[in-house]
Amino acid sequence: MAIKFYNTLTRQKDEFHPIEEGKVKMYVCGPTVYNYIHIGNARPAIVFDTVRRYLQFRGYEVKYVSNFTDVDDKLIRAANELGEDVPTIAERFIQAYFEDVGALGVQKADVHPRVMENMDIIIEFIEALIEKGYAYESDGDVYFRTRKFKDYGKLSHQPIEELRLGARIEVGEKKQDPLDFALWKAAKEGEIYWESPWGKGRPGWHIECSAMAKKYLGETIDIHAGGQDLTFPHHENEIAQTEALTGKTFANYWLHNGYIQIDNEKMSKSLGNFVLVHDILKQIDPQVLRFFMLSVHYRNPINFSQELLNSAKSGLERLRTAYENLLHRKESSTGLTNNDEQWLAIIQELHARFIEEMDDDINTANAISVLFDLAKQANIYLREPQTSPKVIDAFLHEFETLTNVLGIKLQKENELLDEEIEALIEKRIEARKNRDFALADQIRDQLKEMNIILEDTPQGTRWKRM
Numbered sequence: 001m002a003i004k005f006y007n008t009l010t011r012q013k014d015e016f017h018p019i020e021e022g023k024v025k026m027y028v029c030g031p032t033v034y035n036y037i038h039i040g041n042a043r044p045a046i047v048f049d050t051v052r053r054y055l056q057f058r059g060y061e062v063k064y065v066s067n068f069t070d071v072d073d074k075l076i077r078a079a080n081e082l083g084e085d086v087p088t089i090a091e092r093f094i095q096a097y098f099e100d101v102g103a104l105g106v107q108k109a110d111v112h113p114r115v116m117e118n119m120d121i122i123i124e125f126i127e128a129l130i131e132k133g134y135a136y137e138s139d140g141d142v143y144f145r146t147r148k149f150k151d152y153g154k155l156s157h158q159p160i161e162e163l164r165l166g167a168r169i170e171v172g173e174k175k176q177d178p179l180d181f182a183l184w185k186a187a188k189e190g191e192i193y194w195e196s197p198w199g200k201g202r203p204g205w206h207i208e209c210s211a212m213a214k215k216y217l218g219e220t221i222d223i224h225a226g227g228q229d230l231t232f233p234h235h236e237n238e239i240a241q242t243e244a245l246t247g248k249t250f251a252n253y254w255l256h257n258g259y260i261q262i263d264n265e266k267m268s269k270s271l272g273n274f275v276l277v278h279d280i281l282k283q284i285d286p287q288v289l290r291f292f293m294l295s296v297h298y299r300n301p302i303n304f305s306q307e308l309l310n311s312a313k314s315g316l317e318r319l320r321t322a323y324e325n326l327l328h329r330k331e332s333s334t335g336l337t338n339n340d341e342q343w344l345a346i347i348q349e350l351h352a353r354f355i356e357e358m359d360d361d362i363n364t365a366n367a368i369s370v371l372f373d374l375a376k377q378a379n380i381y382l383r384e385p386q387t388s389p390k391v392i393d394a395f396l397h398e399f400e401t402l403t404n405v406l407g408i409k410l411q412k413e414n415e416l417l418d419e420e421i422e423a424l425i426e427k428r429i430e431a432r433k434n435r436d437f438a439l440a441d442q443i444r445d446q447l448k449e450m451n452i453i454l455e456d457t458p459q460g461t462r463w464k465r466m
């Protein structure tokens with residue numbers, strides 16, 4: 001069975017077939033780095049990280065590229081307000097982004113290209129569009145000739161005539177047609193700028209993704225993704241720029257995530273109704289936030305509320321408890337029992353169901369229900385008078401594999417399990433018996449780093465967590 005993705009371009013679930021067998025080229029529009037990200041911005045990072053993990057789990061080699069918009073109007077405004085320069089602000093919030101999404105289990109992209117580092121290819125791209133007649137210079141700006149690109153509107157499914165009704169030319173504008181959009185903007189007095197064939201200026205927002213996707217992934221890519229608000233005009237413009245230049249399809253599958261909302265309104269910086277990831281992670285376990293995001297299908301909106309967070313917390317706790325009980329029982333499991341095969345078959349069936357749900361447009365909400373069923377079956381199994389290490393291992397392995405696809409960790413970070421601590425203490429006692437005091441001290445230090453304190457008493461070694 002093939003994976004299916006709901007494709008914004010075709011407005012249906014399409015079977016996924018990559019351009020090159022076994023390989024996936026994926027581009028996800030990244031953040032504009034002028035502030036800390038809010039939990040709405042964290043959604044695309046988490047859901048497309050999950051898409052990437054799932055593709056890898058299904059055997060694909062994925063090349064994942066996600067940009068940073070490190071020059072634009074918002075950054076220039078922030079620089080003016082803070083009295084700092086644009087590169088300093090961008091660098092600070094790029095690092096903050098890595099910290100925030102890293103805590104949420106988002107893996108780094110293979111490449112995180114930045115606009116400032118790719119100015120040469122952006123300028124070349126614009127020059128090539130001018131040469132082909134798709135763009136024109138006007139008083140230091142460069143605009144894309146939207147109407148010349150016949151497929152304009154195909155992603156957002158809007159006929160160009162309708163767009164024209166909404167657009168107007170303002171007095172003093174340099175565009176020839178209200179539908180045209182900027183590829184290059186002349187610098188105003190005091191603004192950061194780069195030299196170009198059209199004078200000092202900076203690129204418009206849309207051109208960076210076309211230029212960087214082409215540089216790092218090639219002319220046609222498999223998957224292009226981002227938040228739903230990027231469909232129009234950002235992605236529509238990306239398509240126009242790239243396809244006008246190459247004459248080839250830009251991306252075969254377009255994936256868009258729904259909004260995180262507050263009181264049924266999109267969480268956004270401009271509305272001021274946002275919660276920063278940076279702040280909320282001081283109060284809640286990042287794994288709970290990730291679990292919360294994945295408990296709803298990525299295309300659907302999520303209303304951010306304490307109740308939903310609480311329910312994510314207790315859901316994750318349920319999985320963790322089952323997993324830990326399995327770990328505890330592992331030691332005391334005897335040998336093979338006569339219903340092992342039956343239990344292995346149950347686990348196998350749940351594995352297949354998980355794949356079926358994820359194949360269906362990455363339905364993480366249903367995939368999580370499968371995990372709950374796995375926990376339920378594990379709990380039933382643990383009530384058996386005799387358990388077999390083979391079945392326990394199969395359950396544990398299944399938990400680890402499937403939660404890893406979702407980027408969820410069942411074991412708390414840096415937290416040693418009781419039996420791991422006991423094992424290290426045993427090893428230390430053994431070392432001391434052998435008068436290997438260096439090893440004994442090393443084990444004590446190792447435990448101390450994990451906040452485990454040892455106390456040697458006449459009755460033996462006791463330990464406690466700090």
Ligand SMILES: Nc1ncnc2c1ncn2[C@@H]1O[C@H](COP(=O)(O)OP(=O)(O)OP(=O)(O)O)[C@@H](O)[C@H]1O
Pocket residue numbers: 029030031032033039040041042043044226227228229230257258259260261266267268269270
């Ligand atoms: N409330 C939200 N829910 C889900 N995704 C969102 C939400 N707000 C923004 N995004 C997505 O976050 C990503 C980063 O976008 P960007 O840094 O441009 O944020 P932004 O659009 O400036 O945020 P805002 O809308 O708050 O001004 C984009 O893919 C965007 O679609």
Ligand SMILES: [Zn+2]
Pocket residue numbers: 028029030209234238
């Ligand atoms: Zn983009």
